[in-house]
Amino acid sequence: MPRNTSKRDKTKELFWRKAIARQLESGLSQHAFCQKDGINANNFSWWKREIARRDSDKEVKIPAASNQEIFVPVAHVPNTSNVDSTRAIAEIDLSTGVVRIFAGIDRHALHEMLAVLREVAY
Secondary structure, three states: OOOOOOOOOHHHHHHHHHHHHHHHHHOOOHHHHHHHHOOOHHHHHHHHHHHHHHHHHHOOOOOOOOOOOOOOOEEEOOOOOOOOOOOEEEEEEEOOEEEEEEOOOOHHHHHHHHHHHHHHHO
């Protein structure tokens, strides 16, 4: 049963999501990263597990018996400037409209968007 989400501190969760992403991108071990950034390693470990649990609670469950393949046309829109977050870097063309993905999109936000698209496809 999912935990009560009404009292969650979204700012705190976002802080830890970003810290976890920075640790993964740094190539440092969890322990080394926490020492370097002055982060409590126990808190880091707890939040890493908690966020993984929260994300797995949100994942769309696809029935094992489903052999259905879904193809969605995807077009890459080249970004001619360094990082312009006002220009789309990719588009997903749906029968009901177009989903544009912009430079600088947060990994978690992209994951959530794709999960929603999978959910509505079934």
